[in-house]
Amino acid sequence: MSVQLWTYIFVGITFSLYIGIAIWSKASSTSEFYVAKGTVNPLTNGMATAADWMSAASFLSMAGLISFMGYDGAVYLMGWTGGYVLLALTLAPYLRKFGKFTVPDFIGDRYYSQIARTVAVICALIVSFTYVAGQMRGVGLVFSKFLEVDIFWGVIIGMAIVFMYAVLGGMKGITYTQVAQYCVLIFAFMVPAFFISAQLTGNPIPQLGFGSKLVDGSDMYLLDKLDQLHTELGFAAYTSGTKSMQDIFFITVALMVGTAGLPHVIVRFFTVPKVKDARISVGYALIFIAILYTTAPAIAVFSRTNLITTVNEQPYDQMPEWFTTWEETALLNWVDKNGDGRITYAPGQAIVGSPEINRSNGEIVRGEYGEVTLLNPLTSTENELYVDRDIMVLANPEIAGLPNWVAALVAAGGLAAALSTAAGLLLVISTSVSHDLIKKQFNPDISDKKELLYARIAAGFAVLVAGYFGINPPGFVAEVVAIAFGLAAASFFPAIILGIFYKKMNREGAIAGMIVGLLFTLAYIGFFKLLYPEYNTPEYWWFGISPEGIGTFGMLINLVVSLAVGMIFPDPPEEVQEMVESIRYPRA
Amino acid sequence: MNNHNLKEYWAINIRYVLILISIWFVVSYGFGILLAPTLNDIQIGGFKLGFWFAQQGSIYVFVILIFVYVYLMNKLDIRFGVQEVEEGP
Numbered sequence: 001m002s003v004q005l006w007t008y009i010f011v012g013i014t015f016s017l018y019i020g021i022a023i024w025s026k027a028s029s030t031s032e033f034y035v036a037k038g039t040v041n042p043l044t045n046g047m048a049t050a051a052d053w054m055s056a057a058s059f060l061s062m063a064g065l066i067s068f069m070g071y072d073g074a075v076y077l078m079g080w081t082g083g084y085v086l087l088a089l090t091l092a093p094y095l096r097k098f099g100k101f102t103v104p105d106f107i108g109d110r111y112y113s114q115i116a117r118t119v120a121v122i123c124a125l126i127v128s129f130t131y132v133a134g135q136m137r138g139v140g141l142v143f144s145k146f147l148e149v150d151i152f153w154g155v156i157i158g159m160a161i162v163f164m165y166a167v168l169g170g171m172k173g174i175t176y177t178q179v180a181q182y183c184v185l186i187f188a189f190m191v192p193a194f195f196i197s198a199q200l201t202g203n204p205i206p207q208l209g210f211g212s213k214l215v216d217g218s219d220m221y222l223l224d225k226l227d228q229l230h231t232e233l234g235f236a237a238y239t240s241g242t243k244s245m246q247d248i249f250f251i252t253v254a255l256m257v258g259t260a261g262l263p264h265v266i267v268r269f270f271t272v273p274k275v276k277d278a279r280i281s282v283g284y285a286l287i288f289i290a291i292l293y294t295t296a297p298a299i300a301v302f303s304r305t306n307l308i309t310t311v312n313e314q315p316y317d318q319m320p321e322w323f324t325t326w327e328e329t330a331l332l333n334w335v336d337k338n339g340d341g342r343i344t345y346a347p348g349q350a351i352v353g354s355p356e357i358n359r360s361n362g363e364i365v366r367g368e369y370g371e372v373t374l375l376n377p378l379t380s381t382e383n384e385l386y387v388d389r390d391i392m393v394l395a396n397p398e399i400a401g402l403p404n405w406v407a408a409l410v411a412a413g414g415l416a417a418a419l420s421t422a423a424g425l426l427l428v429i430s431t432s433v434s435h436d437l438i439k440k441q442f443n444p445d446i447s448d449k450k451e452l453l454y455a456r457i458a459a460g461f462a463v464l465v466a467g468y469f470g471i472n473p474p475g476f477v478a479e480v481v482a483i484a485f486g487l488a489a490a491s492f493f494p495a496i497i498l499g500i501f502y503k504k505m506n507r508e509g510a511i512a513g514m515i516v517g518l519l520f521t522l523a524y525i526g527f528f529k530l531l532y533p534e535y536n537t538p539e540y541w542w543f544g545i546s547p548e549g550i551g552t553f554g555m556l557i558n559l560v561v562s563l564a565v566g567m568i569f570p571d572p573p574e575e576v577q578e579m580v581e582s583i584r585y586p587r588a
Numbered sequence: 589m590n591n592h593n594l595k596e597y598w599a600i601n602i603r604y605v606l607i608l609i610s611i612w613f614v615v616s617y618g619f620g621i622l623l624a625p626t627l628n629d630i631q632i633g634g635f636k637l638g639f640w641f642a643q644q645g646s647i648y649v650f651v652i653l654i655f656v657y658v659y660l661m662n663k664l665d666i667r668f669g670v671q672e673v674e675e676g677p
Contacts, residue, residue, distance in 0.1 A: 066643075071624075074642035078616050081647045085612050088654040089605045093661075207644060211634035221634030239628065239639040248621050274672045279661060283654040290647050297643040501602075584598055585670045 006408030007146045014184050014412050015161055018177045018419070022165030025173040030452050033170030034101040034431050035270045040175055042277040046284025048178035049268045051185065051420035053080075053259075053285070054292060055131075056138025059185055059417035064392030067300035067307075070230075071241030075248055075548075079255025081286060081293050086260040088282035092269040094500045096278035097583040101270060102428075103263045103492060104436040110499040111507035112576050114441060119514050121436045123491040124263045124428055129465070130484045131264075132425040136470025138418035145329065145394065146411040152471050158419060159467040166423045166430075167459045171271060174423045181416035186291060188413025193295050196302045196400045206298035226301060229308050234347050238304070244538065250549030257555055258485030261493035264424040267431070275586040303392040306399050311385060312345045316369045319343075322398035327372040328364065330355040331388035332395070334371050335378055341369050348381030355386055422466065430459035483525050486547070490517035490554025498562055503580045509566025517558030524550045597668040604660050608653050616646040 027033040040048070058080070066073030098106055104124060108117025136155050143154025165173040190206075197209030201222055213221050220228075227237040236242045243251075259265065268285075269278045310320065316334060326332040333355045334343050351374060358365040358373040367373045393414075397406040434455035439446055446454075491514045498505040498513075525547045528536040538544055545553060571577070619627060624638030631637065635644075665671035 071639055071642060074620060077643050078620055078646050081650055082612065082616050085609070085650050085653050089608060089657055211632075211640070213634065223634045223636070223639075239636050240625075245621060249617060252617070252621065276662060276665070276672060279654075279658045283651065283658055286651050286654055290651055294644055294647055581594075584601075585594060586665055587670050587672050 001404060003404045003407045004147060006405045007411045010405075010408050010412040011147070011415060014180075014416060017180055018161055019164055021176045021180060022168050022173050025165075025169040025176055027168070027170040027172050027452070030101075030435070030448050030455065032172050033452055033455050034427075034435065035267070036170075036172040036175050038099075038271055038273055040271040040273075042272050042281035043284050044175065044179055045268060045272050045277075045281045047182045047288055048175045049265065049281070049285035050288035050292075051178040051182035051416070052174075052268055052424040053265055053289060053421070054185065054417055055421035056135055056141075056414060056418035058292065058296075059189065060138060060142075060390050060393050060414050063296040063299040063303070064389035066297055067304040067392050068387075068389055069241065070236065070238040072243045072248065073297065073300060074241075075243075075251040075255065077293055077297060079252045080259060081289060082252070082256040083259025084282055084286040084289070086256065087265070087269070088279055088286075090497060090500070091260060091266065092278045092282050093275045093586070094583045095266060095496070096269055096272065097275050097586060098579075099270075101267075101435055102431050103266050103496070104432065105440075106499065107492075107495055107510075108436070108440065110576065110580070111495075111505075111510045112573060113507040113511065116495075116507055116511050116514070117436060117440060119511060119518075120492065120495075121432050123487060123514070123518060124432050124436075127262065127484045127488050128264060128425045128428045128432075129469075132422050132429070132462070132466040133469035135418045135422035135425070136466045139415060139422070140470050141390075142411050142414045142418070146408070155467050155470040158415070158422075158470070159463050162419055162423050162426065163460060163463045166426050166463065167456050170455065170459075171427060174427055175271065177423065178420045181420040182288060184416040185413040185420075186288070188409040188416070189292055190295060191409060192397045192400065192402060192406055193299050193302075195402050195406070196306075196396065197298065199400055200302055200305065206295045206302070210298040210301045222301060222305065226305050226308075229305070229312075233308070233312065233345060238301070244544050246544050247538070247541075247546050247549055250545045250552045252549075254489050254549050254551035254555075255485055257489040257493045258551055259488075261488035261491070261496070262484075263432075263488075263492070264421075264428045267428060268424070299393065299396065303396055303399065307387065307392075308345060310399070311343045313342050315342050316371055317341070320399075322395055324370075324372075325398070326391060326395055328357075330357055330372075331391045333374055333386040335374060335384050335386075336367065336369070336371070337378060337382070337384050344382055344384045346381060346383040348383050349379050350381065350383045350386045351376040351378055354388075426459055426462045426466065429462040430455050433458035483522070483529075486521045486525055486551030486554060487518060489551035490521040490558055494555055494558040494562060498559075500580065500583065503577050504566070504571050505562065506566050506569050506572045508569040509562040509564075512565040513558040513562030516561045517554045520557055521551050521554035524554075593668055594670075597664065597670060600664060601661070604657060604664075608657055612650065612653055615641065615649045620646045 031037050062076055095106060104117050104120035107120035139158030140151035140154040143149040144151045165177050193206040194204045197206040198204040201209040201212040202215045203209040203212045210222055214225060223239060227239055230238050272278050272281050335350055353376055356375040358375050365373050434451055438454050439451050495510045495514050528547045620642035624642055627638035628636040
């Protein structure tokens with residue numbers, strides 16, 4: 001059976017499962033819609049959190065990204081897992097004890113101020129919308145690559161599915177679909193990894209495989225071999241990387257703290273019954289996440305090695321079938337600069353921009369050796385190979401010569417990862433509107449039924465907006481992911497931490513801190529990413545910190561401003577201090 | 589539960605958090621980043637140690653830290669009588 005047929009089967013089965021769960025778990029009150037009534041089992045919640053957290057980027061792009069970054073890829077691996085330690089130790093149990101529905105709820109009540117609540121709502125909306133657009137795009141991409149469906153229809157189908165279970169079931173529906181989606185995505189990620197690890201190193205456990213010796217008879221460790229290949233081709237050694245140490249440090253802090261401050265992650269810990277459950281639930285979540293996050297760097301090494309040994313200095317006409325298949329999707333392309341018919345792989349870009357296939361009357365124009373030709377201007381580097389980083393996960397099963405059903409599984413896994421994250425974000429958006437804005441600011445007397453209706457309308461509206469951005473992505477979608485983390489780090493995190501651990505923190509300090517941290521981070525990222533991308537190089541960065549890492553700086557500024565401004569103004573009212581006292585103890 | 593005891597509970601909690609966060613920092617930012625070039629001189633199996641901490645080891649330590657905290661806090665809750673009441677079926 002073809003990959004496409006298998007893909008239809010897997011996608012069909014998984015989507016029916018998600019819809020079935022949606023119908024079974026219809027929410028009937030706001031408490032059910034927002035936090036699944038706070039009755040989710042901690043293990044279930046851990047699994048749902050893992051799916052919520054791991055997006056299309058974790059599933060499809062991360063391993064590929066790491067394989068091109070080598071050691072530097074550690075910023076994502078540590079940055080996107082280390083935040084869970086902060087969550088378990090400093091946030092989740094206390095926010096659970098506080099026992100409301102959203103992060104702006106906490107900020108608004110703790111800082112006894114509607115302004116603080118509004119600032120928090122705005123942050124939550126910016127962070128979530130930025131993030132969700134990328135997810136819908138991921139859904140569209142998987143559909144177009146595997147099923148040859150238009151990106152437009154791919155996004156529409158994805159929207160329809162999310163609409164079903166997010167709008168009907170709310171948090172309850174989302175939780176149980178996320179559990180199903182976690183199972184799909186982790187199975188799809190691990191199966192190719194086991195096979196490839198066993199093929200290359202004889203050890204099927206990828207986490208051990210990439211530290212083992214190769215089975216090709218060379219008696220070399222895989223990583224030593226890869227370092228050697230890299231050095232021979234003129235790349236930096238795989239295990240040492242190229243970013244500066246302070247930049248690695250700052251990016252890792254920004255991602256960790258950003259993770260701990262992301263509203264769609266935090267809100268998952270409102271859904272368990274007790275403080276004790278919130279703590280252990282973070283632990284379960286991290287185990288489920290770690291399974292993928294410790295496998296990804298192994299896949300990165302396997303696919304990097306496979307790629308280099310397959311293509312470098314080999315004649316084009318001896319390339320395996322997958323090479324030619326992926327050429328036609330413009331994800332893997334070869335330009336014969338020196339006219340020797342062999343593929344030269346070296347540092348630097350091979351072509352200017354991303355590949356545009358040369359077509360005449362709809363037919364691909366082939367070169368001397370039968371290769372797909374491109375319209376792009378060539379660069380002056382020796383490199384003749386264009387490789388899209390997403391290909392590392394997408395093409396892995398084919399590169400390793402695995403059966404068709406494995407490749408189809410990857411498609412279903414990518415969809416599960418994108419849909420689960422999108423749903424979690426959409427819920428945050430709808431809750432922010434119906435609860436934090438309508439109920440808390442404009443119409444406190446609204447009935448529960450009405451509020452639930454508004455929540456559904458807001459969720460439906462958010463699905464449409466997300467879909468729009470999925471079909472017409474603003475050019476900077478990839479660029480703005482940094483904003484989501486930077487903003488979460490520079491705005492929420494200090495306000496929540498101070499709110500829990502510093503009883504005398506008052507509203508003036510917290511609001512000033514959030515606004516200054518937010519504006520500073522936005523300005524820095526906006527300057528380098530949107531306004532003057534030509535200056536986005538280390539020599540212009542402050543202290544060598546890239547826009548990806550600036551959230552850390554924003555967070556420090558937020559802390560300093562909060563404490564300094566806080567000293568000028570009076571202490572918070574007695575009842576607020578008592579509230580802070582009470583969230584510190586599970587029962588009291 | 590009197591106030592004095594609650595203060596002690598909170599002080600011990602803060603101490604646990606500080607100790608565990610220090611380990612968190614040393615393993616990820618210390619071993620994985622600042623000391624990584626030095627640790628890379630040590631090789632265990634196919635892994636250079638600094639690289640291993642940055643891409644594998646720190647993640648395992650993160651998981652362990654959370655479960656240690658859960659264990660310590662569950663014990664502490666009971667010692668100070670602030671644990672939540674189990675609801676009967």
